[in-house]
Amino acid sequence: MRPRGGSGPGPVWAQRVRQLERSLRTKEERIVVLETENAALHLKLAEYQGLAGRSTNEVLQLYSAHGQQQKLQRGSVVTHLHEAIKRLKQDMKSLRSFALELSKDFQRQCKAYLYQALTAVQEIQLQNEAMQMFQIKAFDLEQSLQEVTERYEKEKQKRRVLHNSLVELRGNIRVHCRIRPSLPFDNADEHSISQDRQRNFSEKVAYAIDDETVLVKCSRPGHASINKTFQFERVYSAFESQDTVFADVAPLLTSLLDGYNVCIMAYGQTGSGKTYTMLGPQLEENFAFALEDESELGIIPRATQEVFRLISEKPPGSYWVEVSVVEVYNNEIFDLLAKDSCGKVFGVKRDVVTTREGKSNVPLLTYETVENASEFLHLVIRGLQLRVRHPTLVHAHSSRSHLVVTLTITTIVSGDSLGTSWEDEQINQRLNKEFSCTYPQKARENRSTSSSRASSPAQLEATEKPKQVKTRLQLVDLAGSECVGMSGVTGAALRETSFINRSLSALADVLGAIAEQRSHVPYRNSKLTHLLQDSVGGDAKLLLMLCISPDQKYLTESLQSLGFGTRARQVQRGQIKKKNLPVQSKAK
Incomplete structure (x- = not known):
């Protein structure tokens, strides 16, 4: 069988x-x-x-x-x-x-x-041979992609260097844009609206296409969606860290010791992340934690650390740093480091004037000398505790004033280190006199050091004339721009919002006048623009950090901020001039 x-x-x-x-x-x-x-x-x-x-x-x-x-x-x-x-x-x-x-x-x-x-x-076996062939092809493609990517990065770096050189030659304002992530308070006031509107309000409409382009989806009921793009020197997505942001800011700080004035300004609506970008999360309340965990620190504390690091590489005693902290509130300037007769700190109203040289100045403004970043942070936090804050519907801790932190770096150079004009000589003589009155001990030390190094009467006469070159770093956290209807403020807060919007409007007018090269620039229309006159229209390298929110409900404010940044980018002020320093290092 x-x-x-x-x-x-x-x-x-x-x-x-x-x-x-x-x-x-x-x-x-x-x-x-x-x-x-x-x-x-x-x-x-x-x-x-x-x-x-x-x-x-x-x-x-x-x-x-x-x-x-x-x-x-x-x-x-x-x-x-x-x-x-x-x-x-x-x-x-x-x-x-x-x-x-x-x-x-x-x-x-x-x-x-x-x-x-x-x-x-x-x-x-045939499949293995085919797989090996595919692997070889994939490896070759990966190699080619890597080579193309490296070439692209190199070309992009070259383009950025050339673009920055062009920006520097033209004196343009550098504009960076940072898109913050969606936050819990974005939906806090949407319980009273319909689900459809809530879904539309929470929809993201602002995106970073690449590191230089912002895409905004503009849509209205009954109309086709329109995509708008905005180009800036640098665009940060919602996932990029404080380290990444500061990495693009740090090269400007080298310019301080090369003899250039520098100004870094944050602009945007309330709740868009300006204070977080400039200071970090609640710096005044978590100072000890901020020193331990530096990953969340903003531009202001990081910039100070970088400045003191650069100074530490210079000869001892050739530099010193002074700090001032002011706020512009309701179109008035307040000195946040001023003290009363008992030594208690309180905000004192100051005024801004224009000197004979055409520079803006705040008489009697308090300057505190600091020797390290920790002392600086203590002073800034002391000033922040006096800064005006009021809750709005947009943000529970909204800053109602413009904050301006200024670091003045004084460089002492010998008289024979550089040739100066008669005007520079007069200014240096006045500065030497002020220096001798304000810091007699340092002046005596400088004179004794210079005398010990002189080997002849001619050298002694030359070295007995130390010169002071001052460069200034201004760090500005502007108050938030917003419409009154969205902020929901009334009474005194409504008056604050009105002053904030008027001062920001004045800043936009100043940038427009400079961009159009008008004969008259309306700096004095606002105390804010008058205070920032030297930075916006003067000889400072200015970096404008736009901060925007990605959600649909903030579309109008985001477009306004992006338009402001676009106008600022068009400003051409001519090549920025540096102060005369003995060492002509290349500015960044």
Whole structure:
């Protein structure tokens, strides 16, 4: 019996084969027993045949006692045995034939399976070869992509360097834009509106396409969506850290010690992240934590650390730093470091004037000398505690004033280190006189140091005239621009909002007048623009940090901020001039 169907023996046929093998072994054992019995019977038969060859009488005598019945029985047994042996031989022959057929069938199936296995192995080898080819191609493509990416980065760096050089030559205002992430308070006031409007309000409409482009989706009910793009020197997405932001700011700080004035200003609506970008999260309340975890510090503390690091690389005693902190509140300037007769700090109203040289100045403004970044932060925090804050519907801790932190770096150089004009000589003489009155000890030390180094009367006369070169770093956190309807303020807060918006409008007017090269620039329309006159329209390298919110509900304010930054980018003030320093290092 041969198995039917199937591509192989399978478990059923394997079991059937095992059963047949066991049956075959049983039959073979039975055959051995029967063959043994058959051999014994053959011996007896031979014996009987031998006896039959004797004489008939002897046989008859030998078997006479047994009788005729025994003879008949012996003949029947022999016949039965012969028949059994014949049947066993036939069964054995059929079993051997079936086993042979089963073996042949098993060999055929093994050959078929072996062929299939060889075919599968060949296919796997071909697939492996194809995979290796794909891997080689993928590696080559990755290499090419890496090379193209490196070339792109190099070209982008070259373009940025050339662009910055062009910005510096033209005196343009550098504009960076930072898009903050969505925050919990964005949806705090939406419980009273419908779900559809809430979904629209929380939809993100401002994106950073790349590190130089902002995309804004402008949509109105019943109108097709319009995409607007804005180009700036640098654009930061919602996921970029404070470290990344400051990395693009740090090169400007080197310019301070190269003789340039620098101003970094944050502009944007309330709650867009200006104070976080400039100071960090609640710096005045977590000063100790801020010093330990510097990852969240903003531009102002980081800039001071960088300035003192750069100063530490210079000769000791050649630089010192003074700090002033003022706020512009309701179009009035307040000195946040001023003290009363008891030494208590309180905001004192000051005024801003224009000097004969055409520079803005705040008479009687308090300047504190600091020797490290920690002292600076203590002073800034002391001033921040007096800064005016009121809650609005947009932000619970909204700053209602413009904050201006100024670091004045004074460099002392010898008189023969640089040639100066008559006007510079007059200014230096006045500065030396002020320096001697304000810092007599330092003046004496400088004179004694200069005297000890002089080796002749001519050298003594030259080195006894130290000159002071002052450069200034202004760090400005502007109050938030916003519409009155969204802020929800009334009474005194409404008056504050009005002054904030008017001062920011005046700043936009000043930038527009400079961009259009008008003969008159309205700096005095606001105390803010009057105070920042030297930075906005003077000889300072100005970086404007735009801060915008990504959600639909702030679309109008975000577009206003982006438009302000676009106008600021168009300002050309001519090449920014540096102060005369003895070492003409390359400005960043």
